[in-house]
Amino acid sequence: MQPLRLTAFSLITCLGSGLEAMLAALQAGRSGLNRRHFEGGLTTAVGEVVLPLHSPLPPGLAEFDCRNNRLAALALQDGAFAAAVAAARERYGAGRIGIFLGTSTSGIASTEQAYRRRDAQTGKLPADYRYAQTHNTFALGALAARMFRLGGPAVVISAACATTAKAFGNAARMMAAGLCDAAIVGGADSLCSTTIYGFRALGLTAEAPCRPFDEARDGLSLGEAAGFTLLEKAGSRGHRDDILLLGLGESNDAHHMSTPDPRGQGARLAMERALASAGLGTREIDYINLHGTATRVGDAAEDAAITQVFGSQTPCSSTKGATGHTLGAAGIVETIISALAIRHDFMPGSPNTQTLDPALRCGYLLKTRSGRVARVMSNSFGFGGSNCSLILGRATP
């Protein structure tokens, strides 16, 4: 593929707001996960974002008010990011900036609350509930278009936990097709009962903060996050800190709706396609940010795929022990973590992971390590067997 330039970033996770907060936490090996008790006798660690009490939604967009859109709006309003979008709007025109966002559950928490407030007689939802602006998968896209007054192609991708990695593919295709000159790529997912109790039903939530690749790993920790990047053509004038999207590979397991293929064949295909699309060999990848959600089968399947493609030497780690699994937002969160690894020449370790599972053979990093990082692969895999691998690199070698 033609490399694309990532020229601005914005990120909010349980580790804080902004890239500096994420960088500091990763370098210190800090986790943002905390044990919490939920109704119905459920205890599980989550990565929760502390949101301001007042809605950050701009006047006129109050109908979008819900946790997911508040999280997204806060990230979109980040000063440097909003300024970069405004400058791009000036440079390319409002109709030439595309919006390719992702979410898995959008503002479903608002519908959960509305169901609890159903009219006892009629069963109707309360009059103040707004389906289109909160629950619908496209709500995030409509919000971003309204906030930045953009009129280019806009779509929301929802392919479970590979969503915001795959969004780069949608953006790259539309840019290659000449339908836009720049794109906002990213998304948001927020904690809600649907995923907390849904993953409990599948027996996949851990009580203690998750421990990816640990021999005692016993499930995932849900997190929430919003992250965005501005994607521009590589030929456009850039900054020395810019990061390039060099390659992208998508595949499907064609195996099972909620269990990965234990042989990791779909994951392997996504990684091989990303390498082919970047025109790179495995030795040219300095670090791999794994999907690594800390489920027994998920980590084992990814390890099988990684060792088939890379062997056991390439340093790799999952940062889910730091951020939790942010579901649809995981792709953009880990893209930004990969960008930080390149900018600051370090490879993040894996907080909470104590003893590596001896059955897993990839070059897993427990502790954060310094070292030259020119190119990173980031993996995102999801329900439905949806897989996506991205390769990012330095704009200035």
Place this chain on the structure above:
Amino acid sequence: MKAYVEGLGVWAAGLEGWTACRDVLAGNRAYEPAPLALPPSPLLPANERRRTVATVRLALQVGSEAFAHAGRDPSATATVFTSSGGDGETLHGILDALDSAELDVSPMRFHNSVHNAPAGYWTIATHSREPSTSLCAFDASFSAGLLDAVAQATFDDRAVALIAYDLPYPEPLHSVRPIGSTFAVALVLTPKPTPASFGRLMLSLGEEMPTPTKMTDSALETLRRGNPAARSLPLLLALARGDHADLVLDYVSSNRLAIAVAPPPW
């Protein structure tokens, strides 16, 4: 940006399959919507057929019809799925369970609730490891899917199937998101003409466009307006008649998608 249509699948009341749909749209038969009974998909194993949710059955039905029509192998073809709302019964079941003291979400409902559930079942049923994406753009979901599928066909120089579906939500969701009736459509698109191609689509996106094309038949117009996937009807009409046609579909915000349809020879 252009692509060629080599296969179609349709499912809606009164439009069961492309042949029936073509007859109605070409004016050879009156549109008489009758209660819809979706046949179990032959793509699914017998034990899966009964418990599979409606969106999955719909997507598999129109997808398999379009591939049979095209004479193309689905295992080697990329897919774009698009829907405004996903599976309403599944969603309602989860939300209802979360409004009870037990908070017991059915694990199967949970995995069926993801927006890409039809894509997951499709790739399992067709053994396809090719790229697949699942999109939403509210009422413009069909246009957004078509644009993405054609961009992918062009950019990756490969066949891409677009599968669009939406069906009514149960109450109380129906009152806040009224979708009129069930509609699903699938198109197999290629970047270059093939012996099976029967329509060329040239797409352009912009704000300075005529108003979106309507159906002249009032019942079909009601169907078009009532379901995001049925916004494809003006395109299906042009393909059914095999004529040159210039049509406009709604897109997001003030944008519109213009489609110039041409029959062979090109």
